[in-house]
Amino acid sequence: MNRKGRSLADFRLAILAFFIFLVLFIYSSLNLKNVDLGYRQHELLLAEKTLRLEIDSLQARRAELLNLERMEKIVVEKLGYQYPEAGQIIKVIEDDNE
């Protein structure tokens, strides 16, 4: 083999080595990315679960605050409202916003 032929073979070898390196690099990068996405996906899953639990908790709290017995107590004792009595005449106010 002459000198020119030997340098061409070296060049091909270098290209092959580079190509193998590139494939291995992409493969390992994708694997690492996959693992990283796995972490992220699980974090999001946990965040979603936490938010759902928080929503439930807030809904329950809201419902407890709107408990009708509690509301009636506030309306009667704090705001001084009363149920109409028999024979009482009450005025009906039409409220368009209702």
Next chain:
Amino acid sequence: MTMNSNRQGKKRFFVLSIFFFIWIFMIAFKLFNMQVLDYTTYMAKVKAQINRVEELHSKRGTISDRNGEILAISLLSKSAFISNKDNELSLAVYKKICDLLTLNRSQKMNIVKRIRRGEKFIWVKRKLTDEEYVQVKALASSNDTAGTIDFIDEYRRVYPQKKIASHILGGVGIDEQALGGIETSLDAEIKGRGGKLKVLIDARKKIFQFKYMEQPVTGRDIHLSIDAALQFFVERELAAAVDKYRAAGGAVIVLNSRDGQVLAMASNPDYCPENIWCTPLPVLKNKAISFLYDPGSTFKIVLAAAALENRVCSPGEMFNCHNGVYTVRDRQITDVHPYDRLSFEDIFIQSSNIGAACIGQRLGEEKYFQAIQKFGFGHRNGIMLPAEENGILNPLAKWSGVSLAFLSHGYEISVTPLQMAVAFNVLASGGFFIRPNIIMDDTPGHSQVRVLSAANQRRLTEILTAAVSRGTGKKAGIAGLEIAGKTGTAHKVKRGQYTRSYVASFGGFFPAHDPQVTVFVMIDEPQDLHFGGDVAAPVFKAIAEKIMLYLKLFPDIPGENEIRI
């Protein structure tokens, strides 16, 4: 010299190479051993370290009313347990927990016993409240407890409206098992299904990959047809009446006249669903669907409807009412107020038992039996609640010579308050038998069968309106609002015998000319007063007033935007 050193160098290189190859061979052998020969063992070790299967709990669906107000919801809570490694340490820690949590004496004794026995896992308290968890967690994190206290996630069922609609909702036990009400009847749908998650964890126990082995199914959310506000008013009026008349209990049902949806269903005595597990059985009984009684005069609406449909009586026709005492075979039928003669309409307006018996006898057994069946008596209405009773309607073959006369004024038959409410709703809905439903998602009015012609429905409504304006149901009347209704008073049956205990009832609907709401009230064993017109009619009125204001079913307004209550 040079040759010697060269030979020595080659020898060293050779020895080093031998060692190097042995080293390489050992590594290769080890790798071969790990990857091929002992592959299964090592793979199992790896899997045990990084693989884990997590159980995913299912969450019970939320139950809400027709306006979306939450009646039952499951919240994630913590359950505390002692991980007992050292009895003395566990006892010391447990003493500290006792200062933070409310535990009864027997619970405390039991836990101490179990610690002394050396049990490894001991529940301290399940489903802690948020405040309790914060306190116990602070203790668990302190150094002196040394990992003795730990927690497990569990769902806790919360009923924010407390006692409201308790008999409809039912309740659940400590393991979220259904114990009554809609929680039981729709348990399969509400409870959902747990799942399994396969996860891969790293050295820091963080999950970096997961896959659902079984997808969890969240329980179905249930929208009830009841209105929490109406339910609240109804329960309060019922409780007040039961208290006032020192009654054994009672029930009220409010139906939407058009589609048969249950707007409220109250049963007294009631309970808090969160404490269902420690509630006595008789209190758990939903009297609206499980209480059987002879309906008495409220049942005359079925007789009137049958008589009109079969054209056995003409309008205004007079009947002999035998001055208050009438004998059928060897049995006496009496009227509270004796009448000589009453018209067809007045028999129902004044609630004459003798007049009703005469109409019944003219109608005949077969036609009356058919009418009773058409109104839905003798079998369940199929409402989505457990323990609904069929009622008792004897087959025609078992009727005695006096059955017809007694059935005409509501004896020799057992019904539930719901069946009576549905019967009144036949008149309110324009003559249709509509199966009641309590779930919003159900197709409204999916089962409508005409059992009364429109003309007869109008006639009967007029009679019942007169029963309230000038008959036995006067105490149910509201000025300006047309109410159609009928009173009922019946002796209670105990151990097969009629007793001196009574069931007072009143059924009706309003506005009579365009019915929106049907209400049925039943008071069980009232003391002092016992007539339906005295006991149940005022409860009906109180409820009707609240409904009128709440649903804005205002009577004809006398002044400008003014109504008289």
